[in-house]
Amino acid sequence: xxxxxxxxxxxxxxxxxxxxxxxxxxxxxxxxxxxxxxxxxxxxxxxxxxxxxxxxxxxxxxxxxxxxxxxxxxxxxxxxxxxxxxxxxxxxxxxxxxxxxxxxxxxxxxxxxxxxxxxxxxxxxxxxxxxxxxxxxxxxxxxxxxxxxxxxxxxxxxxxxxxxxxxxxxxxxxxxxxxxxxxxxxxxxxxxxxxxxxxxxxxxxxxxxxxxxxxxxxxxxxxxxxxxxxxxxxxxxxxxxxxxxxxxxxxxxxxxxxxxxxxxxxxxxxxxxxxxxxxxxxxxxxxxxxxxxxxxxxxxxxxxxxxxxxxxxxxxxxxxxxxxxxxxxxxxxxxxxxxxxxxxxxxxxxxxxxxxxxxxxxxxxxxxxxxxxxxxxxxxxxxxxxxxxxxxxxxxxxxxxxxxxxxxxxxxxxxxxxxxxxxxxxxxxxxxxxxxxxxxxxxxxxxxxxxxxxxxxxxxxxxxxxxxxxxxxxxxxxxxxxxxxxxxxxxxxxxxxxxxxxxxxxx
Amino acid sequence: xxxxxxxxxxxxxxxxxxxxxxxxxxxxxxxxxxxxxxxxxxxxxxxxxxxxxxxxxxxxxxxxxxxxxxxxxxxxxxxxxxxxxxxxxxxxxxxxxxxxxxxxxxxxxxxxxxxxxxxxxxxxxxxxxxxxxxxxxxxxxxxxxxxxxxxxxxxxxxxxxxxxxxxxxxxxxxxxxxxxxxxxxxxxxxxxxxxxxxxxxxxxxxxxxxxxxxxxxxxxxxxxxxxxxxxxxxxxxxxxxxxxxxxxxxxxxxxxxxxxxxxxxxxxxxxxxxxxxxxxxxxxxxxxxxxxxxxxxxxxxxxxxxxxxxxxxxxxxxxxxxxxxxxxxxxxxxxxxxxxxxxxxxxxxxxxxxxxxxxxxxxxxxxxxxxxxxxxxxxxxxxxxxxxxxxxxx
Numbered sequence: 001x002x003x004x005x006x007x008x009x010x011x012x013x014x015x016x017x018x019x020x021x022x023x024x025x026x027x028x029x030x031x032x033x034x035x036x037x038x039x040x041x042x043x044x045x046x047x048x049x050x051x052x053x054x055x056x057x058x059x060x061x062x063x064x065x066x067x068x069x070x071x072x073x074x075x076x077x078x079x080x081x082x083x084x085x086x087x088x089x090x091x092x093x094x095x096x097x098x099x100x101x102x103x104x105x106x107x108x109x110x111x112x113x114x115x116x117x118x119x120x121x122x123x124x125x126x127x128x129x130x131x132x133x134x135x136x137x138x139x140x141x142x143x144x145x146x147x148x149x150x151x152x153x154x155x156x157x158x159x160x161x162x163x164x165x166x167x168x169x170x171x172x173x174x175x176x177x178x179x180x181x182x183x184x185x186x187x188x189x190x191x192x193x194x195x196x197x198x199x200x201x202x203x204x205x206x207x208x209x210x211x212x213x214x215x216x217x218x219x220x221x222x223x224x225x226x227x228x229x230x231x232x233x234x235x236x237x238x239x240x241x242x243x244x245x246x247x248x249x250x251x252x253x254x255x256x257x258x259x260x261x262x263x264x265x266x267x268x269x270x271x272x273x274x275x276x277x278x279x280x281x282x283x284x285x286x287x288x289x290x291x292x293x294x295x296x297x298x299x300x301x302x303x304x305x306x307x308x309x310x311x312x313x314x315x316x317x318x319x320x321x322x323x324x325x326x327x328x329x330x331x332x333x334x335x336x337x338x339x340x341x342x343x344x345x346x347x348x349x350x351x352x353x354x355x356x357x358x359x360x361x362x363x364x365x366x367x368x369x370x371x372x373x374x375x376x377x378x379x380x381x382x383x384x385x386x387x388x389x390x391x392x393x394x395x396x397x398x399x400x401x402x403x404x405x406x407x408x409x410x411x412x413x414x415x416x417x418x419x420x421x422x423x424x425x426x427x428x429x430x431x432x433x434x435x436x437x438x439x440x441x442x443x444x445x446x447x448x449x450x451x452x453x454x455x456x457x458x459x460x461x462x463x464x465x466x467x468x469x470x471x472x473x474x475x476x477x478x479x480x481x482x483x484x485x486x487x488x489x490x491x492x493x494x495x496x497x498x499x500x501x502x503x504x505x506x507x
Numbered sequence: 508x509x510x511x512x513x514x515x516x517x518x519x520x521x522x523x524x525x526x527x528x529x530x531x532x533x534x535x536x537x538x539x540x541x542x543x544x545x546x547x548x549x550x551x552x553x554x555x556x557x558x559x560x561x562x563x564x565x566x567x568x569x570x571x572x573x574x575x576x577x578x579x580x581x582x583x584x585x586x587x588x589x590x591x592x593x594x595x596x597x598x599x600x601x602x603x604x605x606x607x608x609x610x611x612x613x614x615x616x617x618x619x620x621x622x623x624x625x626x627x628x629x630x631x632x633x634x635x636x637x638x639x640x641x642x643x644x645x646x647x648x649x650x651x652x653x654x655x656x657x658x659x660x661x662x663x664x665x666x667x668x669x670x671x672x673x674x675x676x677x678x679x680x681x682x683x684x685x686x687x688x689x690x691x692x693x694x695x696x697x698x699x700x701x702x703x704x705x706x707x708x709x710x711x712x713x714x715x716x717x718x719x720x721x722x723x724x725x726x727x728x729x730x731x732x733x734x735x736x737x738x739x740x741x742x743x744x745x746x747x748x749x750x751x752x753x754x755x756x757x758x759x760x761x762x763x764x765x766x767x768x769x770x771x772x773x774x775x776x777x778x779x780x781x782x783x784x785x786x787x788x789x790x791x792x793x794x795x796x797x798x799x800x801x802x803x804x805x806x807x808x809x810x811x812x813x814x815x816x817x818x819x820x821x822x823x824x825x826x827x828x829x830x831x832x833x834x835x836x837x838x839x840x841x842x843x844x845x846x847x848x849x850x851x852x853x854x855x856x857x858x859x860x861x862x863x864x865x866x867x868x869x870x871x872x873x874x875x876x877x878x879x880x881x882x883x884x885x886x887x888x889x890x891x892x893x894x895x896x897x898x899x900x901x
Contacts, residue, residue, distance in 0.1 A: 315786050337789035346787065354783035359847050360776070368777055369788035371770045378769045386714050404716045422788065 004065070005030045005164060005195050006051075011062035013050055020046045021060070022219045028164070028212075033186060033196045035206045038216035039241055039502075040300050040467045044199045047216070048166055052086045053079040066164070085157035086166040089173070089301075091149050093156075095142035100124035102141055103156045127155040131185055145277070147178030154185065158194075165189065166197045171205060172301050175278075183209050201299045203234045203506045215240040234503065242469060242498035249446060250474030253453045258292035258477050262328075263461050264344075264430045269322035271310045271485075280306045280318065281485045288430065288461045293452060295476030296465040297501050303485035304465045305349055308432050312346040313339040326430070340369060345428035347419055349435040349465070351412075355419045358408035362400055363389035365407050366421045373425075392421035397447060413444025420451065431455065432463045437471060449475060469498045481505050512720055522896040526840060526856045526889070533860060537867030545867050548745035551738075556668065558862040559751035560585070560813040564833035565840065565854040566762050567806035570799045572837055573779040575846035576632035578800065579830050580621055580639025581807040586826025587647040588614055589811030593657040593821035594650060596664055603663045611808045617643075618804020619797055626796040640830070648823060657821040668817030671746040672753060686747030693739025697732045704728055751813055755855070758806070762851040775799060780847030835882070836861050839889040843897075860885070 006028040013021040021043045028034045036044045049055050051064060053073030064071045066082055073079045079086075093102045103124050108115045124137040133151040141149060150170060157165055167186075171179040183205060186196055200206050206213060213232050215222040222240045225231035264287065271281035280303055288294050296304045310318050313336035324331050326342050333339040336346070348355040356365050366389045367374055374384045389403035396417040400410055407418055416436065423431060433452070437445040452462055452475060466472050472479055479496050481489040481504035489504035517524065537545040544550060564581055571578045588610050595606045621639050624630040651657065659665060675687050682690075704724075711718050719727065742748060766772035777785040778795045786792050810829065815821050840857030842849025864885060868878045 312787075313789075315783075335789070335791065336787050337791065340789040348784075348787060354781065354787055357777055357780035357784055357847065359780050364773065364777075368773075368785070368790070371773055375770045378771060380768060380770055380773060382768075383710070390714075402714065402716050404714075426789075 003030045004028060005067060006197075007065040008047070008051065009063045009065070011047065011050055011060055011064075013046055013055060013060040020219050021050070024062075024216070024219070024221050026214055026221065027224070028195060028197060031190060031193055031195055032211035033190055033198065033209050035210040035213045036197060036199045036216065037201070037203070037206060037213060037237055037241060038222075039469070041218075042216040042241075043219040044216055045168060046219075048086060048168060048197070048199065051079065052076055052084060052166065080160060083161065083163035084166065085160060085162040085164070087150070087153045087157060087168065087170065089169045091146075091153055093141045093149055093152060096140060098138045098140055099128070099135060099144070099152055100137035102152060103127055103137075103159050105156070107160060123159065124155075127159050128152075130158055131155045132181075145178075146173045147175070147181070150174065150178070150182060151185070154189075158189070162194060164195045164197065166199075168199045169201060169301075170198065171200065171202060179205065201506055203237055206237070207232055207234065213237065217241060234506075235499075238499050238502045238506075242502050249442065249449075250471075251446065251450045251453055253457070256291065256453075256457045258456070258461075259290045261290045262287045263290045263326070264288040264463075265323075265325040266311065267323040267325075269307070269310070269320070269324070271306060271318040271320045273306075273316075273318050279485060281310060281320075284322070284485075284487055286480050286487060286490070288463060290429075290461055291456045291459050292477045293456055293462045293464055293475055295472040295479040296463060296482055297469065297472045297479055298467070298482035298505050300467055302482045302505065304482045305434055306485070307482065308346055308434055308463070308465060311339070312336055312344060312432065340426050340428070343427075343429035344432070345369075345423040345426055345430070346432040347423050347434060347436060349438060351415055351419050356407050356415060359406060361404050361406050362393065362398065362410075362418055363403040365418050366392055366403075366425055369422050370426045388425060389421075392424065396421050396424075396451060411441075411444075413440035413447075416440055416444065416448065420448070424455075428460065430461050430463065432465070434465045435467065436464065437466075437468070469501055472496075472501070473498065483507050509722055512723055513726070516719060516723055522841065522893065525892060525896065526853060526860065529839075529889070530856055530860050530863065533863050533867070537863065537870065541867065541870045544870055546741065548741050548743075550866065550870070551741050552745045552749060554859075554862055554866045555742075555755075556749050556751045556817065557866065558858050559668075559755050560810040560817070561829065561832045561836060561862065562755045562855055562858040563758050563806045563813065564810045564829055565836035565858045566758055566851045567803040568830075568833045568837045569840070569842050569849050569851050569854040570762075570766070570775055571632075571803050572834075572842045572844065573847060573849050574775060574795060574799050575779060575782070575844075576625060576796070576799075577636060577834070578618075578621060578632065578639075578803050579636040580617075580643055581636075581803060581810070581833060582826040582829035582831070583640055583643035583647055584614065584617055584804065584807040584826070585811035585814060585829055586821075586824070587643045587650070587811070588617075588808045589815035589825050590647055590650050590657065590821035592664070592812055592815055593659050596659055596661045597657055603661055606664070607812060610812060611805055614808025614811070615801045615805040618801040618807070621804065622797045622800035625800070626793040643826075647825065651821065651823045655823065659815060659819050659821070664812075665816050665819045667750050667754065668813055668815075669819070670750045672748045672750065674747060684744070686743040686745075689743040689747035690739060692748065693735060693743070696739075697735050700735065701728055701732060751817070754809070754813065758809070759851055759855050766851060771798065776847055782846075832861060833858075835886045838893075839886060841893055843893070857889075860889075 004027050008024065008026040011021050011024045024047060026047065038044050050060050053076050056074040057072040071082060100121050104120050109119045109123065110116060121137055128135065128137060131151045131154050133148060133155065135144065135148060141152065170182055174182065186209060190196060210227050210232055212227065213225040215237060225236060266284060266286050269281060269284040270279065273280045284307060298304050309316050310320050311324060313333040314320055315336055326344065331342055352358065363385050367385050371380060374381050374388065386403060393400065393403055398417045398421065399414050407415055436448055456462055464475060473496055476493055478493060479491045479501065480487050481501055483505050488507050491500060534546065568578065591613065592606050592610045595601045595609065596603065621636055624635045625632045672688060678687050708718055708724065766775065774790045774795055777790055778792050782792050811826065814825055836857035837849065837854045839860050840853030842854065861882060864882050865878065868881065
């Protein structure tokens with residue numbers, strides 16, 4: 001048990017402006033199941049990308065020893081050759097190809113020129129038996145559920161005589177049965193000598209399966225816990241995961257109390273995603289009061305964005321059911337436009353992807369959602385538009401030479417302020433902010449928090465979705481915790497701690 | 508200093524001015540190569556009339572490409588609707604003022620039908636409009652099967668493609684051989700242009716937006732005024748403005764206004780720039796898709812009318828490859844397949860570039876085979892230029 005199969009020493013990996021990993025050391029013993037836990041952004045995925053050669057040798061500092069030898073992987077193919085296989089959250093299977101084609105994709109059994117399909121199918125059946133997946137190997141991947149697809153991924157890895165199997169949140173998209181099945185499969189593979197690293201947010205699973213746990217926080221190794229010494233408990237893990245200090249970076253809100261009027265209420269809200277073939281939201285109930293900042297905490301993929309979108313006119317076309325009330329009146333939004341008209345605005349988590357038009361300028365982006373107000377008989381009043389844009393430029397402190405500047409040329413923080421300006425211009429009563437400070441610098445964050453405080457003081461209500469616990473704790477009046485498409489807890493700010501929230505979020 | 512400024516401005520805006528320069532260079536080359544025949548009043552007048560039916564298609568195609576789609580069906584749709592116009596005039600004996608609105612309405616409906624699978628069923632526009640291409644080709648063959656070419660005997664209708672605007676009566680003695688109304692309109696255009704530019708500049712300065720340095724601004728005004736004056740003079744020297752040119756100018760003016768000044772235009776460019784962001788901003792992407800394809804159908808009908816009127820007949824092969832000329836014109840004019848970029852003025856210039864190439868090479872008696880090769884090379888060069896200047900701009 002004590003010979004390390006893998007040892008990563010003093011790994012440091014920097015991205016422009018961010019130190020993603022700082023002097024991380026990570027040791028995995030032969031034949032164990034080693035879990036890697038930490039908050040979003042703690043550096044788990046980056047560490048695995050360094051290991052697998054996605055970030056090639058030379059772009060990081062530090063040494064990787066695998067099987068006792070110093071490794072210099074320049075490409076994923078190098079790490080695969082050495083016997084390391086990594087299975088990502090987003091599966092890397094080709095949906096239109098069959099199971100056997102996928103298993104041997106890139107490693108086709110051939111005589112050098114033509115593929116030996118009979119041998120391929122025979123070997124595929126052996127691999128499927130090994131992962132206890134009972135399907136016809138000719139089945140197309142897209143006809144399999146996510147759980148079975150995951151098993152095919154593992155079969156693919158095993159077919160390459162993998163020595164170290166890395167799974168990045170393997171159970172995130174799986175239901176309870178499939179998750180249990182996967183975990184017991186990992187135990188079997190362990191018995192056959194395969195070492196396994198698993199990244200997981202689900203601490204109960206970690207407790208069930210891990211021999212050893214390494215906790216990362218803010219790009220650093222916090223500690224390594226040994227299950228056989230009873231160190232792997234939920235409490236200990238959470239304590240190490242969230243141990244971050246909350247600095248006083250949140251502007252105080254003086255003399256403001258949210259009113260008792262409920263302005264937005266959601267009851268028995270369900271959503272089913274036909275393209276994934278599963279429910280993404282289950283029986284969600286919550287309410288928002290006037291002048292309140294309600295935090296929605298949870299881990300990535302917990303369903304918070306899906307919740308926001310399904311309420312904001314449902315542009316992703318889920319099948320939804322349940323009741324929504326705006327200022328006591330029942331509403332049913334069929335398009336984001338209807339939501340906007342009723343005073344609901346949604347600031348996306350992905351401002352470049354679906355928030356801004358990068359090739360257009362600041363004023364066009366700010367006016368986009370409410371051009372009608374600037375138009376007479378369908379003709380846009382260019383002067384009024386510039387005036388409005390300049391007002392938001394001043395009030396939000398958007399740093400740009402003029403409002404005729406293309407948004408693509410602005411920094412992340414200023415882009416976010418343009419996004420915010422767009423939504424403030426529709427003059428909403430309820431503003432949903434999805435990860436409002438993601439990817440922006442500390443100064444701009446503080447400005448956005450200040451603006452949020454001003455807005456609630458003016459009577460607006462804010463729903464803030466955030467994966468950063470300190471931010472949720474620092475800004476919210478009340479917190480809902482979301483996990484796997486359900487609301488798993490409601491915490492008044494006075495009782496909220498990082499530990500309590502993390503416990504609910506990993507449930 | 509001045510020359511340096513000019514070089515800098517040209518360098519920065521090479522993308523914007525590139526196609527104007529290209530058109531200018533092409534025209535000079537052909538003028539030299541044909542000993543001035545190319546720039547003669549008669550040839551330019553012909554050239555503009557030939558550009559008409561492609562130019563209106565290119566205007567519509569610009570918007571289709573801006574919202575990240577394509578419409579291959581427009582050529583045969585134009586041919587088919589031209590044949591319908593001919594049949595309505597020749598066989599049904601409908602008056603021309605009924606036929607034109609009827610055909611335009613049919614075109615708009617055809618465009619909406621093309622949009623249906625694209626907007627509603629998310630079928631790629633390439634496939635949906637390819638189906639239209641086949642269907643309208645078949646329809647054109649069908650309606651002309653029994654008669655072959657249909658001759659149109661209606662003078663009013665034929666004037667659209669061949670006639671010229673009347674001159675001011677009672678001025679025959681003044682400047683004989685020159686079309687006075689055309690001169691007057693040209694002068695008005697120059698005055699409007701200069702005033703518009705001055706106002707625009709004043710407004711931009713009041714908001715501290717970037718403007719051209721004064722001397723270069725004046726140079727630009729003088730240059731464009733001279734070009735407009737030259738075109739006016741050349742046209743006035745023949746029969747004056749043709750009705751085709753009037754139609755094209757109206758279409759370009761209307762579409763330029765819609766795309767730059769209206770909510771609808773802004774929504775179209777928003778959808779093209781980022782459809783997800785547009786949808787989340789409350790813009791109805793489906794509706795915009797219908798409007799853009801509907802307008803494309805309408806302009807296809809107009810193109811069909813211009814072409815049938817110019818030939819004074821509907822033929823079995825009318826509309827063949829119009830869609831490719833329109834797409835080429837739009838790309839030469841600077842639209843981007845990535846969406847959200849391109850304007851109707853550019854596409855008009857693009858159409859003029861392709862037609863100038865055709866006309867000039869015809870005058871030089873260059874074999875049709877080489878003509879295609881040259882036009883292909885120019886299209887490729889235009890797009891490479893566009894991509895190269897764009898990536899440098901970043």
